[in-house]
Amino acid sequence: MALLVSRSLTKRFGGLVAINRLDLDVQEKAIHSIIGPNGAGKTTFFNCLTGFYRPEEGTLQFNETVLVGLSPDRITSMGVARTYQNIRLFANMTTLENILVGMHPHLRASWIGAILRTPATMHEERMAHRQARELLQFVGLRGKGDFMAKNLPYGEQRRLEIARALGARPKLLLLDEPTAGMNPRETMEMMAFIQRLRNELGVTIILIEHQMRVVMGISDRVTVLDYGTKISEGTPREVQNDPRVIEAYLGTRGVAAH
Amino acid sequence: MTPERGWRQAIVAGLVWGLSAVFVSLVGLVEAVQQRQIITGVIAGGHAMLLLMAVGAGVQAANRLAARGASRVLLGAALAGAIAGTLVALLILLSTIVNMRPILVGATPTLFAVLSLGLGVTALPWVVIIGIVAASSGAALTLLPPTVRRLTVTGAATVLLVGLFQELVQLMLQSERIARVRDLFFTIDGLPPRGALIVLAIAVGISAVWGQQRPKVRRKIADLAPGQRRAVQTVGLVAGVALVLLMPILAGPFLSQVLVLVGLYTLMGLGLNLEVGFAGLLDLGFAAFFAIGAFTVGLLTTTGPLAIANFSWWTATLIAVVVSLISGVFFGLPVLGIRGDYLAIATLGFGEIIRLMVLSDFLRPWLGGSQGVLAIPKPVLFGYELRGPEQLFYLTLGASAIIAFVAARLRDSRLGRAWMALREDEDVAQAMGINLINVKLLAYAIGAAFAGVGGAIFAVMVSSVFPHSFTVLLSINVLALIIVGGMGSLPGVVVGSLALVGLPELLREFSDFRFLVYGAVLMLMMIMRPEGLWPAAAQRRELHEEVERVPEGEMVTKVEEAGT
Numbered sequence: 165m166a167l168l169v170s171r172s173l174t175k176r177f178g179g180l181v182a183i184n185r186l187d188l189d190v191q192e193k194a195i196h197s198i199i200g201p202n203g204a205g206k207t208t209f210f211n212c213l214t215g216f217y218r219p220e221e222g223t224l225q226f227n228e229t230v231l232v233g234l235s236p237d238r239i240t241s242m243g244v245a246r247t248y249q250n251i252r253l254f255a256n257m258t259t260l261e262n263i264l265v266g267m268h269p270h271l272r273a274s275w276i277g278a279i280l281r282t283p284a285t286m287h288e289e290r291m292a293h294r295q296a297r298e299l300l301q302f303v304g305l306r307g308k309g310d311f312m313a314k315n316l317p318y319g320e321q322r323r324l325e326i327a328r329a330l331g332a333r334p335k336l337l338l339l340d341e342p343t344a345g346m347n348p349r350e351t352m353e354m355m356a357f358i359q360r361l362r363n364e365l366g367v368t369i370i371l372i373e374h375q376m377r378v379v380m381g382i383s384d385r386v387t388v389l390d391y392g393t394k395i396s397e398g399t400p401r402e403v404q405n406d407p408r409v410i411e412a413y414l415g416t417r418g419v420a421a422h
Numbered sequence: 423m424t425p426e427r428g429w430r431q432a433i434v435a436g437l438v439w440g441l442s443a444v445f446v447s448l449v450g451l452v453e454a455v456q457q458r459q460i461i462t463g464v465i466a467g468g469h470a471m472l473l474l475m476a477v478g479a480g481v482q483a484a485n486r487l488a489a490r491g492a493s494r495v496l497l498g499a500a501l502a503g504a505i506a507g508t509l510v511a512l513l514i515l516l517s518t519i520v521n522m523r524p525i526l527v528g529a530t531p532t533l534f535a536v537l538s539l540g541l542g543v544t545a546l547p548w549v550v551i552i553g554i555v556a557a558s559s560g561a562a563l564t565l566l567p568p569t570v571r572r573l574t575v576t577g578a579a580t581v582l583l584v585g586l587f588q589e590l591v592q593l594m595l596q597s598e599r600i601a602r603v604r605d606l607f608f609t610i611d612g613l614p615p616r617g618a619l620i621v622l623a624i625a626v627g628i629s630a631v632w633g634q635q636r637p638k639v640r641r642k643i644a645d646l647a648p649g650q651r652r653a654v655q656t657v658g659l660v661a662g663v664a665l666v667l668l669m670p671i672l673a674g675p676f677l678s679q680v681l682v683l684v685g686l687y688t689l690m691g692l693g694l695n696l697e698v699g700f701a702g703l704l705d706l707g708f709a710a711f712f713a714i715g716a717f718t719v720g721l722l723t724t725t726g727p728l729a730i731a732n733f734s735w736w737t738a739t740l741i742a743v744v745v746s747l748i749s750g751v752f753f754g755l756p757v758l759g760i761r762g763d764y765l766a767i768a769t770l771g772f773g774e775i776i777r778l779m780v781l782s783d784f785l786r787p788w789l790g791g792s793q794g795v796l797a798i799p800k801p802v803l804f805g806y807e808l809r810g811p812e813q814l815f816y817l818t819l820g821a822s823a824i825i826a827f828v829a830a831r832l833r834d835s836r837l838g839r840a841w842m843a844l845r846e847d848e849d850v851a852q853a854m855g856i857n858l859i860n861v862k863l864l865a866y867a868i869g870a871a872f873a874g875v876g877g878a879i880f881a882v883m884v885s886s887v888f889p890h891s892f893t894v895l896l897s898i899n900v901l902a903l904i905i906v907g908g909m910g911s912l913p914g915v916v917v918g919s920l921a922l923v924g925l926p927e928l929l930r931e932f933s934d935f936r937f938l939v940y941g942a943v944l945m946l947m948m949i950m951r952p953e954g955l956w957p958a959a960a961q962r963r964e965l966h967e968e969v970e971r972v973p974e975g976e977m978v979t980k981v982e983e984a985g986t
Contacts, residue, residue: 269855278835
């Protein structure tokens with residue numbers, strides 16, 4: 165069975181149907197891209213998946229557990245972590261602290277343990293700090309542990325946000341436009357980095373992306389949404405040649421919108 | 423900057439400070455402060471205040487014109503001073519033409535005698551000239567080399583403070599043995615010019631020597647071996663602690679009383695700081711927890727008719743902490759889903775509910791209604807009654823130290839990080855796997871427990887507990903002090919309560935103007951130093967200084983070694 169299964173998932177905002185009866189299977193250790201014009205419902209899908217929105221109809225199953233109705237923190241603890249389209253770091257905390265917050269679900273220390281600094285708490289903190297530094301190194305931010313997150317350059321903030329998500333040791337990582345606002349070189353680096361995440365850490369990745377070069381370059385599978393409805397799905401090559409996709413992007417509606 | 427703009431800003435500076443001077447004169451502040459002699463026969467508080475305002479106008483004008491050369495700076499400052507002086511002169515002139523008293527109660531003949539130096543209308547040109555001179559010297563100050571400027575400001579400020587608080591200083595030098603030291607500075611009338619000169623010389627001398635030696639001392643300490651450096655730090659720490667412990671003996675009962683009050687506000691500040699500063703949960707009903715702590719101790723220890731038990735203060739305090747902790751959870755439950763401004767209003771309502779419940783007729787048989795709980799005995803430690811303010815000071819100090827320690831440990835823990843994340847972005851914090859209900863309730867509960875300790879000490883300090891002591895104003899005062907001290911900063915809480923609670927207590931005569939000054943200080947703080955007097959981030963960076971210099975890999979191994 166697939167790691168993530170969505171069946172006729174529907175999310176409405178008043179009269180607007182943001183996601184319309186979406187069926188989606190994400191296989192384990194895949195890089196699965198979701199593409200579509202603006203307002204197609206991609207980020208809404210992420211918000212349903214992470215428990216931030218509650219879908220009106222349909223089911224979502226992760227690792228054979230039903231996600232609908234669970235709170236965001238429960239879902240994260242089960243192994244789903246995400247990044248945001250507009251970077252949402254804890255700006256006034258250091259990079260290391262950001263990652264440590266990401267590791268929160270795996271730490272057990274209680275407030276009494278924190279006050280008394282029990283050996284167990286101290287041991288856990290040391291291990292957590294070490295892992296956080298390893299994660300910093302993994303995303304190429306070695307030596308910047310004490311920088312305020314807001315003082316990092318844009319590209320590094322993106323990578324820190326991924327490191328923070330990795331702190332939760334996710335099985336499924338949701339990346340919302342990780343290359344937004346990047347120049348071609350940075351984009352290439354980010355592509356290689358995403359592939360490393362999958363190959364070295366074995367994380368399954370769902371990617372929302374606008375840059376076709378990225379999508380076509382690294383995806384195992386691509387799902388195309390338009391007005392909340394899945395209009396095509398397959399390998400990058402299959403999707404590229406699907407007339408419905410071409411119409412959604414370049415066809416009459418697309419041209420009229422721009 | 424265009425030339426006109428620079429001049430315009432000099433004019434604005436003159437107008438702002440001049441109008442401020444007119445304002446503080448008309449509300450009666452100048453007249454009140456004038457009663458405090460700074461230097462006997464030379465200058466008193468009111469004149470000092472007006473002079474400082476003229477200096478302020480000069481400094482502000484000078485800062486605006488700083489890029490345009492010394493002569494422009496002085497000219498601009500003189501212009502600002504002239505405008506400020508003219509405004510005050512116009513006020514004096516107006517007073518001779520119309521009687522303003524029917525409308526402005528503060529416009530007394532005494533005030534105008536103070537403003538016109540007792541000279542009447544002939545003083546008008548002098549007032550303007552004094553304005554020009556004071557503002558120009560303020561501007562000249564900005565042109566001096568930094569070292570000289572520092573010495574001048576330190577010297578002048580010390581003389582001003584010693585003069586202003588001379589009664590306190592004299593009180594501290596009261597004992598016979600050091601009477602000769604006192605006589606060196608003070609006469610029966612106060613601080614004479616000779617004493618002021620000695621104070622000035624000492625302040626400048628110490629400041630000069632310290633300014634010269636500080637880098638050397640720093641370097642020497644930095645060069646020491648880690649073991650020795652730790653020894654030096656320990657000695658410094660012990661000296662600091664010893665000084666604090668000796669405070670009540672040096673300061674006497676009045677100052678100790680003030681310090682106890684500062685300590686109580688520090689305790690509350692630490693609690694509210696945990697909610698607002700760490701977790702970002704704005705709480706305007708905080709006084710309720712203080713009240714709960716105070717009433718619990720009151721009811722459990724009182725010898726009066728409302729007694730429900732006859733516990734010792736220590737037992738009662740432990741129970742009070744637990745009760746406030748639990749009340750914090752109950753307080754937090756209904757406001758869990760509320761954020762930001764709405765939370766402030768909801769908590770405001772909650773605090774009032776608690777106060778009104780205590781006042782209600784329904785609970786009067788148990789809580790005493792507006793009469794409150796009376797006859798609360800003082801705590802007894804090893805058969806020794808902690809009676810006077812000096813003893814209570816140690817109690818407050820001990821409690822504050824423990825609670826600051828607990829707060830610091832919580833801040834640096836997993837929970838502290840979760841609170842910070844919550845403060846920064848609640849949605850993302852939840853998406854990081856943080857259980858919002860848990861961490862919010864913990865913040866309310868622990869913050870409430872801190873305030874409960876404060877309440878427990880408050881109950882024995884005044885020996886009685888009334889619901890009127892726990893108004894919204896108390897909550898707002900505590901909020902103001904953590905903002906002034908620096909949100910989320912632990913030393914900031916102490917600095918904030920010293921500034922907003924300690925200082926007003928020392929300047930009791932001006933208590934009519936307390937909230938005027940309070941408001942002005944808050945506004946100025948928010949404009950000029952919104953991060954607070956002792957901000958948290960700077961402090962943290964200081965603590966992490968060493969960490970930043972060491973590459974990460976080494977850090978890890980070091981920590982590992984320490985652990986094994």
